[in-house]
Amino acid sequence: MGQVLALDALIHARQVWHGRATPAPGGSQPTGWSQLDAVLPSGGWPEHALTEILLPADGIGELQLLLPTVARLSRAARQVMVIAPPYLPCVAGWEARDVVMSQVDIVQAGERDVLWAAEQCLRSGSCAAVLAWPHGADDRALRRLQVAADTGKALAFVFRDRRHAVQASPAALRLELEAGASLQVRVRKCRGGNPPISAVPLAAGWS
Amino acid sequence: MLWACVLLPQLALDGVLRRREDAHEPLVLVSGPAQARVVHAANPPARAAGLYRGQKLVAAQALLSQFAMVEYDREDEARWQRLLAAWAYRYSGEVGLFTHGVVLEVSRSLNLFGPWPHFESLLRADLRELGFRHRVALAPTPHAAYVLAGVHDGLAVEAPDALRHALAPIAIGQARLPAEVAQALPAMGIRSLGQLLQLPRAGLQRRFGGELLALLDRLTGDEPTPMESYRPPDTFEQRMEWTHEIEHVEALVFPLRRLTADLATYLAGRDGGVQRFELELEHCHGPPTRVAVGMLSAGRDATLLFDCARGRLERQVLAQPVLAMRLIARELPPFVPAGRDLFDSRPANAMPLDQLRERLRARLGEDAIQQLRRTLDPRPEFAQTSAPGVRPAQLPVLPRPTWLLDTPCPWRGPSPEILAGPERIETGWWDGGDLRRDYYVARTAQGQCAWMYCAPGEQGAWMLHGWFA
Missing domain, CATH: 3.30.70.270 (Reverse transcriptase/Diguanylate cyclase domain)
Structure with missing residues (x-):
């Protein structure tokens, strides 16, 4: 009784539970959407980790979400791999959004090879980001990608249908795109913090 | 000297x-006429059993059964x-x-x-x-x-x-x-x-x-030695044969590693590289199976050569057992090492990008990896290509989607809400691929932004050509 303890000492000793983790001071992998960066615990994409993006339908706005990151990386002369995209990337459209297409490799892979190719690219350590559209990826396959992303220090993005939202996922970040009156993104899971309750609106638009 | x-x-x-x-x-090499076979050389396990060079083969067989x-x-x-x-x-x-x-x-x-x-x-x-x-x-x-x-x-x-x-x-x-x-x-x-x-x-x-x-x-050293200097040949050819037949591709992997390592050694000596080489699998009957191995650029790293060759070989179906394997490299272009940035931010143990591409191509197919570039053609179907060439400098000012459909398909949903357009594309008279289309940006009921076209002047019979994803 009467003993005075410095609050800092208690916190450093990890004896006091924080209701909310202290936000990291600005992530090194910003998403390019300031409102989204603000709600993510790492201040951007989780580094060297897997991000899962759940879509209600193809073409809903998944590239709008990703292209600022692809543009930033390709401008810095880093390699980006696009594995088994559902459609052809339209060069004019990507370049209009500042992507350097010579830094982007499009890999056509069969259904069974998508995960293999994604893992190889992630593990190699020579790609900055890997965008993959796997078919029927299960929990184990995603975990492999997560480990590969960590080994190769790369950003991994996996696009899947919204119906997979009910399954547990080893991804460090899970986002769900919702298209209503306007496009918004809901954080389903994020490592290092609680997911925000409300969805984050993306400036929807086609230009 | x-x-x-x-x-x-x-x-x-x-x-x-x-x-x-x-x-x-235990293994021995034998030589001499058929009536008087002698041991020419014996490996350590055979020597340990008492076999030695110059021994009669009959005596050797008496000492060691297998x-x-x-x-x-x-x-x-x-x-x-x-x-x-x-x-x-x-x-x-x-x-x-x-x-x-x-x-x-x-x-x-x-x-x-x-x-x-x-x-x-x-x-x-x-x-x-x-x-x-x-x-x-x-x-x-x-x-x-x-x-x-x-x-x-x-x-x-x-x-x-x-x-x-x-x-x-x-x-x-x-x-x-x-x-x-x-x-x-x-x-x-x-x-x-x-x-x-x-x-x-x-x-x-x-x-x-x-x-x-x-x-x-x-x-x-009182007199200089006249000597014929060795000159490396312009093609590389190395063959390996076995005393037994090999029926599975997996069993070829070990000899393949040796052959590609030999090729790498030879290339390092010549300071050259190789872009394509051939593996010949010899069978008891019939012509040999040929497996061509091609790479995107000249290389000479033993791991890279092995990876490429292995990927090609593993896709090969062996119709007959293999007796011998031959590696032939005829074209040996100069090798230019890839430059790397001193301040490269990639991890130190990263696999070179070329090696990664070769590995993917080896399994997924020769054309699996593409880089797209714009062309000057205004028709959307021809506006981009994966063939190498020069990139045009100017950017288009008109709206272009981010996903493009391989071939346009008819739109079956309810009539979309038009956001922008029309942009008329009417050209292609020079190669018979004429088109006359009005392109619109439209929003579907699901909220997607689509790039659609229809015949000029009409706003119906929509064809979907891309997504503003």
Whole structure:
């Protein structure tokens, strides 16, 4: 009784539970959407980790979400791999959004090879980001990608249908795109913090 | 001048052993006529069982019931020696061939590769990697290096004055003199090279002719050695055969690793690269199966070559068992190492991007990896291509989607809400691919932004061509 303890000492000793983790001071992998960066615990994409993006339908706005990151990386002369995209990337459209297409490799892979190719690219350590559209990826396959992303220090993005939202996922970040009156993104899971309750609106638009 | 000699005491045996995975199985090389087969060489497990060189095969079979037998092939031995000459060419521009040995001039190589002890360890590490037993010696003349390597592994005599001293105690039988000389000298009481070198020259000339004197002069360095320098050939061809048939592709992986490593060694010696090569799988009947291996750019890294070849080989279906495998590289373009940024932020152990691309292509197909670029064609179908070429500089100002459908498909949903348009594209008269379309940006009921077109002037019968994803 009467003993005075410095609050800092208690916190450093990890004896006091924080209701909310202290936000990291600005992530090194910003998403390019300031409102989204603000709600993510790492201040951007989780580094060297897997991000899962759940879509209600193809073409809903998944590239709008990703292209600022692809543009930033390709401008810095880093390699980006696009594995088994559902459609052809339209060069004019990507370049209009500042992507350097010579830094982007499009890999056509069969259904069974998508995960293999994604893992190889992630593990190699020579790609900055890997965008993959796997078919029927299960929990184990995603975990492999997560480990590969960590080994190769790369950003991994996996696009899947919204119906997979009910399954547990080893991804460090899970986002769900919702298209209503306007496009918004809901954080389903994020490592290092609680997911925000409300969805984050993306400036929807086609230009 | 300083010469290093790499003596290969078991060249033929090592050549056979390196294509086998199991090193503990007794193995002998046999030679001689069919009635009087003798053991030409035996590997350590066979020697441990009492087999030795020159033994009659019948006697060997009496000693050991189970051992592998391979016919000794002089041609095969010569091929291995040429491979090692190609390897040595990497370290020196002057390489000569002796029986069971390769000599290389190293006085200038030492400037590049460091002092002799370090250089010697480099040579030995390479030879161990290649799988050849070896003895190495250094001397001021190639003949002296050859003789010393046979007597004392690892001996280095750098000063010409010390050479006579080092040669003096060597017995006549080990001095690699012509056979009749080596027989006659001990009968005359001359037992070492030192004694021979002290004999009056006139007497030796009378008794043995001028050739022995010339040989001794070359040995001690009084006369330069005329030698035909090795020149690496312009194509690479290496073959491996087995005593049994191989039915599964998996079993070809080990020999393939050897072959591609040999190719890499040869390329390093030539300072060249290879962009395409061929694997020939020989069968008992019928023509060989050919597997072509092509790469995006010239390379010579052993891992890269192996990865590429393995990927191609694993997709091959073997119709018949394989008896032998041959690797042929005819085009050897110059090798330009890829430049890397000093401030590269990638992890230090990253696999080079080219190697990654080759690995993906090997499994997914030759055209699996594309880089797209814009063309000047205004028609959306032709506005981009994966063929290499120049990128046009100016950017389009009109709205373009981010996803493009391979071929436009009819829109089946409810009529979309038009956001922008029309943009009329009416062109293509020059190659018969005329089109007349009005493109619109439209929003579907699900909230997607679509790039659609219809016939000019109409707003119906929509065709979907892309998504503003």
